[in-house]
Every structure is written in C-alpha cells, then in structure tokens.
Amino acid sequence: MRRIRAFFYERGFSEVETPIRVKTPCMELHIDAEPSGDHFLRTSPEMFHKRLLAHGHEKIFEVGKCFRSGERGPLHHPEYTMIEWYRAQTDYLGILEDTKALIATVWESCSTDWKLIAVSEAFLEHAGWDPAGNYDEDRFDIDLVEKVEPALKAIGGPVVLIDYPVEAAALSRRKPGNPLLAERWELYIDGIELANAYSELTDPAEQRLRFEKCAEHRKALGAAVYPIDEAFLQALETMPPSGGVALGVDRLLMLISGAPSLDQVLPFR
Template structure:
C-alpha cells in the first residue's frame, strides 16, 4: 500500500510557524547551553555519519534502508542509523576519552506526540568512568534546560517534575514489586536466562493480558508500560536502574547481581528521556546478544539487520566506559511546555499515512 501525504496546514505556513517559533528559539538556547556544559567538562563534540552498514541490532528498532552505488553501478546495502552509538564507541576505541554528539537519527514505524521518524539524539560517553556519573550528568542537564528557558518545572500535558529536586532512584525489580506486586527477578536465573511461564503467571494474577506467542521480553515490556511507567517522573525525576540482563543487550552485568545489568533510564513527567549503560566491552558476548536480538526480530517481523563487524572488532580494544542516549527533542518539549514533538523540530518530516 502506498502512503500519501496528509493535507493539514504545513509547518512552513506563517501562522503555524508563529505558534511554533517560541519553542524553536528555546530549543536553540538549550542546545547552546548543553554545548557549553560539555565544553566545561572537557568533552569533544563529534559528528558521525548517518549512513551505516548496520543501523543497530535491537529487535524492536526499525530502520530506513537505502542503497549505495559506485560509479560503475555496483551496489551495497546501507541504512540510516537509529543511533550514533556504534560510531561513538569506535572513537572510544581510537583513543577518545570524553565525547558528545548531537546526531540526527532515523527510526521507522515511529510517529506520534513523542515520536518522529527523524529526531535528534544527544549521546555522550565517558571512558573509565562509572555509569552513575551519567545519571548526574542527565539530572544536571534537565535542570540546565529548564533554567535556560526560565522554567521552574518540566511539564508535559498537565504532569510536572521539579528538575532542581534530587532525583528518585529505583531498581526495576523494586519498581515491579512496588507498582505491580511482581517479584520480577524470581523469573531470571543467575546466568541471565528467563522463565517465561513464571512471569506469565504473575501477569495473569495482576490482570494483565498474556498472549500465547508472548515471550518473556514481551511480558516484561507489557508490565513495564502498563504498571510501572505511569508512576515514573512525577514531582521529580526518576532514575529506573538495574534492568534484567536480557533487556540490556549493550550493557555489562552488574557486579552485585549477575541477573541485572548496568542499564538505567531517566523519566520526567512520565516521559522516558534517556537510556544509559555501563558499556559491554566483551566482543564475543556482544555478538551472541546481537544474534539473539536479530533472531527475535526475524521471528516477530520477518527481517534482520546485518552485524557491524568493524564495531565488534573495535569493541575488542575499547576501554571500559559508560554511555548514554538522551532524546534531545523530548527534553526541549518538557522544558518549554510543548505537547508534540513536531512543535520543537525546525523542519518536521511531512505527514504520511491515510
């Protein structure tokens, strides 16, 4: 089926642009403030290519595919990246210590108030530093964004969070127990394997839907979205920490509990803002996890993406590091009070669909 552009008033009409312009000016001011923050922290800003041999290897991320042609007509498949992560980690392998990147990234099958097919991902990496440092970076940046546009709170559709207050930090297991009454880690073994039937029984007991073809990851995501996320980031920022290792394909296991990983997400006003890791540097383990993710993608969507062999080679010499991806447009939304992501994009992608 061919999708056609809708006929709503385009973003470039003067009246629509006049409504959006205060958000856009705020966007520019926040970006300038964050660049200054990175400069003061001795970061180097890098600029990565959007064209990659692999767009990323997470089962539920969907890429835009294209084709590269040589002058004599030979072709090779390429993708628009879903994140600058692989390129940034190659730069860490090359010897960079602190890097930051404002990258335009591309994700297919995503459009809505908080999603856009092209958006700006702010990623930064610290070699030799803990992932807790990134948590504090993120909290400081949320406060800086609000301060820059003279906002006392982050807001989204009636919800509020004070970016100047100390954040709440809670583990995923604690959140499942508190908000869903589920002992999540009872379904995770010390080798990271998961017990689908145990978690399915827990969801049924709590009135959540369970389909016959749901895997453990599907059940985890449903409980997270329906029971946990509606409680996160209200009043103050929430840091949701220690994801099960099976839900952290790019993160290293926690030293304190092999069932969980050094992965966290940051929420404000019920909106996911950032996703951070203590980075996995074991190339063989990374390959194994990617292959599992691509097998799951093939099972659900009937397609898979190639692995970036250069990335896996680089991982063998990459230093211990921590990295984070923050949805820059979402941060701008919450600081300026915008209610749709297209209000904070200078030139949104044309509407498509019926």
C-alpha cells in the same frame, strides 16, 4: 543548543560527527532502521562512538539527527535529534551525574530531587512480579507501559529507573555481584522517558551472542535482520571501561516548554 554545547566544551569533551547513513544499524529487538538506498539511516551513533573510545578518545559527544522507521505519535517521531555522550573510565553512575548537571544547565527550574528506583522494586510494587531472573519480554513491555510508567508520572519530576534485567539491556554490561541485572538506567521526567544510559559492555564474545540472539528473535517476529558490525565487535577488544547515554533533545524541549506532544516542537516534519 548553545547551552548544551557549552556544557560539554567546559568539561573537556570533544564534539564528534559520525555517519548518518550506515551499512550495519545497531541490532536491537524493537528498533527498525529506515532504508536509504543500499544503506540505512542511523538509529543511533552509538557503535561509532565506541569505536572512537577504542581508538583513544576519552570524552566525546554528538548532537545530531537519528531516524527510526514506523515511529509516529505524541512522543515518537521517525526523525529526531539526539545527544549522545561517552566517557572512558566511568560507568552508568558517573554518566548519571553528567545528566543531572546537564539538565540543571539547560532547565534551571527542573527539580533537583532525583529519585532512583530499581526496576525490580518498581515491578514488584506496581505489577506484582520481579522480572529479574523471571523475564518475560511481552509481559515486561506491557507492564512497563501500563503499570510502571504511569506510577512514575504520578511521582512527578525526575525519576531514574535503574538496574534492568540483563535481557532488557542488549548493550550493557552485567552488574557485578548480580549477573541477572545489567547496569542500565532510564530517566523519566513527569512520566516521559528522556534518556537511556549504560555501563558499556566491552566483551566482544558476549556482545556477539547477544546480537545473534536478537537476530533470531527479530527473524521470528518477521522483522528485518541486520548484518553484525564486525568492526564494532573488533573495537570492543580494546575499548576501556566506559559509560554512555542517549538523550532526546526534542522531548527535552517539549518538557521545558510544556508542549503536549512532539508535534508542537517539530512543526515542519
């Protein structure tokens, strides 16, 4: 944790602390928030961070607890520690360079040979179809877990799965020149997903439509539908072009220590 904080301080980031109990959790299709009285425990500080960017902060980070309801397994826990950071006037590729440098700082033996593989390329090779422009949510999720992620594990080391179908990137901007894709990447190390990054969507009208579509889908699935955060949408009107990422500290510790599951690094929960 000292190395993580020193990494950001040395690069001129401001450390922020945002609410853990929230009225409006971020609306994502398969992420459920844990109720806390008439509020919810946050699944991410993302929307507060973007509001800070809109108010003039340029480089911010937060290390803190996040929560997700109903998640329990070797790689999932309902309470976990997340690092999120955001930079104005950059994109997902700039954030990728930050991530490479951070991993090298806290895990010196980690390979520096990072492989970038487009989502379309990975799915064509390992699942036999291209989800861009032909998106099928159920098929995408199943093939990602059963076919693509095992292939990434076989490659070994850090692999970045990049340029997702826009339907699979609810808070990411579209890729210039190819509106079927979104500027999103996920980092896998030895097949374990560690970080998720975007070039941030700053169009409040498009973001509202995505939230409304997600709400309809969650309702159809019988999942809770959360209120739309109007303050967040208002902030997007003045938010500069930015990039941001969320990285799981517990999974990083698991990988560094060679532990087989999160239970070995989260023994008190």
